Amino acid sequence: MGRRAVVSALAPNPEAALEALVLEDQPPPHPTSPRDVVVAVRAANVGWVDLLMTSGQYQHVPEPPYTPGLEWSGEVVAVGDAVTAWRVGDRVIADGLLTGPRSLGAHRKWGGFASFAVAPEAALVALPPELSFEQGACLLGGHETAWHALIHRARLQPGESVLILGATGSTGLAAVQIAHHLGTKVIAAGRTPEKLAIVRELGADHLLRTTDESGAPRRFKDEVKQLTGGRGVDVVYDALGGEVSTEALRACAFGARFVLVGWSATPFVAREGRDPNVLPTNLILMKSIDVLGSPAAIAAHADPALRRTRLDAVLALVKGGLRPRVDATYALADLKDALRAKWESRHVGNVVVHPDA
Numbered sequence: 001m002g003r004r005a006v007v008s009a010l011a012p013n014p015e016a017a018l019e020a021l022v023l024e025d026q027p028p029p030h031p032t033s034p035r036d037v038v039v040a041v042r043a044a045n046v047g048w049v050d051l052l053m054t055s056g057q058y059q060h061v062p063e064p065p066y067t068p069g070l071e072w073s074g075e076v077v078a079v080g081d082a083v084t085a086w087r088v089g090d091r092v093i094a095d096g097l098l099t100g101p102r103s104l105g106a107h108r109k110w111g112g113f114a115s116f117a118v119a120p121e122a123a124l125v126a127l128p129p130e131l132s133f134e135q136g137a138c139l140l141g142g143h144e145t146a147w148h149a150l151i152h153r154a155r156l157q158p159g160e161s162v163l164i165l166g167a168t169g170s171t172g173l174a175a176v177q178i179a180h181h182l183g184t185k186v187i188a189a190g191r192t193p194e195k196l197a198i199v200r201e202l203g204a205d206h207l208l209r210t211t212d213e214s215g216a217p218r219r220f221k222d223e224v225k226q227l228t229g230g231r232g233v234d235v236v237y238d239a240l241g242g243e244v245s246t247e248a249l250r251a252c253a254f255g256a257r258f259v260l261v262g263w264s265a266t267p268f269v270a271r272e273g274r275d276p277n278v279l280p281t282n283l284i285l286m287k288s289i290d291v292l293g294s295p296a297a298i299a300a301h302a303d304p305a306l307r308r309t310r311l312d313a314v315l316a317l318v319k320g321g322l323r324p325r326v327d328a329t330y331a332l333a334d335l336k337d338a339l340r341a342k343w344e345s346r347h348v349g350n351v352v353v354h355p356d357a
């Protein structure tokens with residue numbers, strides 16, 4: 001008998017969702033259609049987006065009851081009669097856009113915080129042999145997002161400089177890795193020196209604190225200018241929102257590209273009629289800045305061809321040596337602790353749960 005997490009109703013906020021989350025027994029499922037694959041989950045990434053979704057604050061609202069866990073990896077244990085791509089024993093990664101709570105079809109209830117998941121055969125990607133199950137579970141969301149923002153949207157070029165806000169997070173750290181691989185000057189920003197020190201090991205050339213000792217926001221425009229020969233940065237990767245975004249705008253070079261990726265610092269901007277994040281148009285105009293939205297998931301649904309290119313690019317990076325960073329692993333029984341740790345930004349990079357631990 002396995003176990004799975006269940007969200008029975010959307011909660012008012014992620015804290016309340018954590019309280020309401022339950023673990024229940026899960027008998028091994030059977031394929032529900034001839035093209036289904038049953039996978040024994042070995043590792044599931046604990047994502048910020050999983051937390052937002054449980055309270056309906058992500059742009060894609062799942063239908064309860066469902067099992068959360070957008071990104072996971074595992075081993076095939078059963079296949080439907082019409083499945084040709086996979087065999088029992090294959091090691092796979094779930095494509096979180098085509099199966100699970102972020103998908104649009106019949107497999108929305110099958111998330112990765114479970115012993116088993118059922119996915120359509122087209123929603124699985126072979127786990128690269130270079131990666132562990134844990135690393136595989138953390139590959140696509142973070143690295144596809146970062147690639148989409150830096151390469152597809154910002155057209156980041158070797159030799160340019162890039163300021164990464166939220167650099168200790170899943171997508172931010174992936175952005176550091178990709179920007180470093182490309183041969184750019186990487187300035188990684190965050191609130192704590194201890195966490196930033198780890199980001200340096202993964203490719204940051206410079207570390208930048210966005211808060212002072214008391215935790216208050218600090219100005220960093222001049223520091224960035226100094227690091228870039230007085231010009232400012234060519235590209236900003238903004239996963240945060242709020243005041244820090246405006247300061248990053250001040251740190252931009254003339255003609256820079258400013259890529260909007262997320263709003264970890266302002267997670268409730270879309271709720272209850274609150275104002276969304278606002279950027280000052282005077283700075284954008286006078287500095288001739290391109291502000292670029294970068295919705296990796298929506299863009300993939302809109303343009304499946306782009307998705308293939310992006311997946312291939314990320315898998316090629318793995319061949320070239322890139323490894324997603326897993327900072328901590330938790331047993332499924334401790335899922336609430338893992339989700340809380342993610343919500344409180346306690347780790348650098350990714351947090352994983354092990355259903356079979």
Ligand SMILES: NC(=O)c1ccc[n+]([C@@H]2O[C@H](COP(=O)([O-])OP(=O)(O)OC[C@H]3O[C@@H](n4cnc5c(N)ncnc54)[C@H](OP(=O)(O)O)[C@@H]3O)[C@@H](O)[C@H]2O)c1
Nearest residue numbers: 048166168169170171190191261262263264265295296345
């Ligand atoms: N555009 C897309 O396609 C896409 C795809 C995936 C995710 N996202 C979004 O991107 C954002 C980042 O996602 P993620 O998975 O990287 O999240 P994450 O792993 O939780 O990392 C976010 C980072 O932001 C910082 N942070 C958190 N709360 C903060 C606060 N109140 N003030 C200032 N800094 C704070 C933390 O860094 P420090 O503690 O080091 O400061 C943390 O490591 C989220 O908003 C997510 O929804 C967008």
